[in-house]
Amino acid sequence: MEAVGLLANPWWVWIALLFVATIAIGIVAILGGVGGGVLFVPLVSSFFPFHQEYIRCAGLLIALAGSLSASPILIKRNLADLRLSIPASLIASTASIFGARLGISLQANVMQLAMAFLMTGIVILLITAKKSEFPDVPTNDAAGNFLRLGGPLLPSEAGGKSEWFVRNTIPGFLLFAIVGFLAGMFGLGAGWANVPVFNLVMGVPIKIAVATSNLVIAMSSTTSAWVYINRGALLPLVVVPSVLGMMIGTKLGAIFLGRIRTSTVRTFVIALLGISTLISFSKGFGIIR
Amino acid sequence: MEWGTKIGIFFACSTLPLYISGLVPACVKVEDIQEYWRLSPAEFSAKAGTPIGPGVWISALGQSDNLAALPVLFFCVLPIVAYGAMFPGTIKSRDRLYALFMLAEIALIILAFIGFV
Numbered sequence A: 001m002e003a004v005g006l007l008a009n010p011w012w013v014w015i016a017l018l019f020v021a022t023i024a025i026g027i028v029a030i031l032g033g034v035g036g037g038v039l040f041v042p043l044v045s046s047f048f049p050f051h052q053e054y055i056r057c058a059g060l061l062i063a064l065a066g067s068l069s070a071s072p073i074l075i076k077r078n079l080a081d082l083r084l085s086i087p088a089s090l091i092a093s094t095a096s097i098f099g100a101r102l103g104i105s106l107q108a109n110v111m112q113l114a115m116a117f118l119m120t121g122i123v124i125l126l127i128t129a130k131k132s133e134f135p136d137v138p139t140n141d142a143a144g145n146f147l148r149l150g151g152p153l154l155p156s157e158a159g160g161k162s163e164w165f166v167r168n169t170i171p172g173f174l175l176f177a178i179v180g181f182l183a184g185m186f187g188l189g190a191g192w193a194n195v196p197v198f199n200l201v202m203g204v205p206i207k208i209a210v211a212t213s214n215l216v217i218a219m220s221s222t223t224s225a226w227v228y229i230n231r232g233a234l235l236p237l238v239v240v241p242s243v244l245g246m247m248i249g250t251k252l253g254a255i256f257l258g259r260i261r262t263s264t265v266r267t268f269v270i271a272l273l274g275i276s277t278l279i280s281f282s283k284g285f286g287i288i289r
Numbered sequence B: 001m002e003w004g005t006k007i008g009i010f011f012a013c014s015t016l017p018l019y020i021s022g023l024v025p026a027c028v029k030v031e032d033i034q035e036y037w038r039l040s041p042a043e044f045s046a047k048a049g050t051p052i053g054p055g056v057w058i059s060a061l062g063q064s065d066n067l068a069a070l071p072v073l074f075f076c077v078l079p080i081v082a083y084g085a086m087f088p089g090t091i092k093s094r095d096r097l098y099a100l101f102m103l104a105e106i107a108l109i110i111l112a113f114i115g116f117v
Helices: A003-008 A011-032 A036-047 A052-076 A082-105 A108-128 A142-146 A169-186 A191-201 A206-230 A236-256 A262-284 B002-021 B030-035 B041-048 B064-075 B078-092 B096-114
Strands: none
Touching: A011 A036, A011 A236, A011 A262, A011 B030, A036 A052, A036 A108, A036 A191, A036 A236, A036 A262, A052 A082, A052 A108, A052 A169, A052 A206, A052 A236, A052 B002, A052 B064, A082 A169, A082 A191, A082 A206, A082 B096, A108 A169, A108 A191, A108 A262, A142 A169, A169 A191, A169 A206, A191 A206, A206 B078, A206 B096, A236 B002, A236 B064, B002 B064, B002 B078, B078 B096
């Protein structure tokens, strides 16, 4: 390839910008305590020229790659609970297929509007949702007992407790159907919803909820990703730099964690999502292209 | 899973340059991609004359853009490998319900892969 040809053809500019943007998204996601997937799709949809389906497919694959990378470590440290994740994953991944199918069948401007409404809900959730480090659940409910959920808490995580249990097991697992559906439809990682369901609805300690969410994301992203891939929505030029950028960004974010005030970053992230939501509304209503 | 992800990333870094450099022919040349990436996958396929559908990419692995996709597709197989590795232990401990959950998940991923769902 000639250098003059490269400079005249800006395709590589977009890809380079995408790579840098996903590094930044990865850093900010870790520092802000927000999933990379929930930032990637709305931000890239707002500022890059790629069709939504390629972005959603890339979003699912980013979420998958990230969770595959993190899950083994979390399992080894007894933070991610397999017994909790397996039924949740099955429900979420089944629903994500239907979500992906609906997302593909809707027109682009309808999807933009739908995503704008979803992002509005996510922004509100991020602002208002509380975390419960060690929910007060004295024992498993009947379904939790039947599935033999719960487990010991590490002494460093215990907060005075020796074991954790679950409540609202069936309603909680049923909520994963909604979460999986939305994740498949919009190509978002589902951490923003998995964690509140595990933590606030089912009473799982926050660190176990966050870690187990990774396992659920791995499964639900896989099934819905295949729906997009089989439709031809995998564009390597979009996916590969995005996955690499996100992985580099999350590693850097982990390094910076503790050195930067995370509440400030979180406020910045919420503001960024707000701007992206406005852009999505504008695109959905045809105000901007 | 940890090693699988690293292997996938390594191959992604190896195959994408093949596509970008043009050393291996592609379905759509990288210089032309800007004409296509605003189009929906169906419009892309119609304009480029590339077929889409379950497993079609397998037959087109000789094209560098499909080759560049292969490492990423490898990620989508890893969850099956992970469950497959855990399955014998679940059977051994006679945890039939969870064995059934795992089988159902593996079946679901395979059905999604072949385009049946």
